Amino acid sequence: MLDKVERPSVGTPLLTMDEARLRDPDNGALATLRGWVESYLMRGHDELGRTGAVCPFTKQAAKLDLVRLAICEAGPDGEEDAFKVIRKGFADLEAIPCKPSMRHFRTVIVGFPNCGSPQGIDMLQRVQRRHKFYSLARFRMIGFMHATNDAPGLWNPKFRPLRAPLPVLAIRHLVEQDAPFAARHPLLLAPYLLRFPIAGPKRLLAYMRGGG
Template identity: 25%
Template structure:
């Protein structure tokens, strides 16, 4: 049985962006997410502190029909609930994208039943627990909800992770992610070691040297 047909994913809710409009009646959250993508994520914003769209890789993924949406039901709102769902989400990404599409795909898991008041703990704290496991598996996990205060890496005052509904987003780890992983935090060295494990032979020399210099001398 496909992972998308098992709990907590809503059976029949998995769809690509091109066909998501056929599910708006059943999943109005899809309409909200597609509108947010078109009007914000795919657009430039001077608050970013850099040129280009908010997410510079999403347009090509949509054009290649490699962006999938899935709805997730959750009665629990604890960090453990978020971790359990996130682990299943990682498995689903691996199932959806093979070696030819893994690097270009994106999977958005939307939580239509999650109260925005509970989203900060569920999404943000769940993300903090899940992130090392995702990076170890060569994936990045994005955390989005209406009250997010997570800022752009170039402008911390710009809450770039705000979305109309709570959601997790999954994509493959890429060489530019050193910028996001090399940030203060208890998992910093672990994340950078996973980065080297997967991308050390592909990262630009300047990036590779910076990552290696960041690790303790007793590390790799």
């Protein structure tokens, strides 16, 4: 039986994909979040620029039942509440039960349905920035997706892979396949090479040579 995680102060408890499917009505924020994960992240896209799912990592994590979803009700004025939920998310990530060899697939995805305004987006960007060094020091990644995110795709610069129907902050492990991100973000490069001292340089070289 899966361990139960303490309820966040301003949102739903962390739920498996199956629990989320049973809990939320079809038009609820949790259903929107789950639907986006299943119909977008876990599937291919014509504009992606490569074959496979938009996020192969999430697809595999879901197969292993290592994805946890939650909704945080904080609005644009609730930065400290949002910060606490995300900070706790790092501990929640470690609490997801799994085989030791599968730990790197653990993922926590938190939706913020009340932060779709420019003010809400700005607040969540601050929350993400406040966790930048905290996450890197722990070899973790924290991503921010929202409806107007203009970050270009790695394989097709015209594609916008980080768009979501509601603002989302996601926490996961840094993995060997993150070489393209490490190559593009100097702050991530040192933790990546420290975490993967042998395979990491090979991955980076292959990416820079265009081998993916």
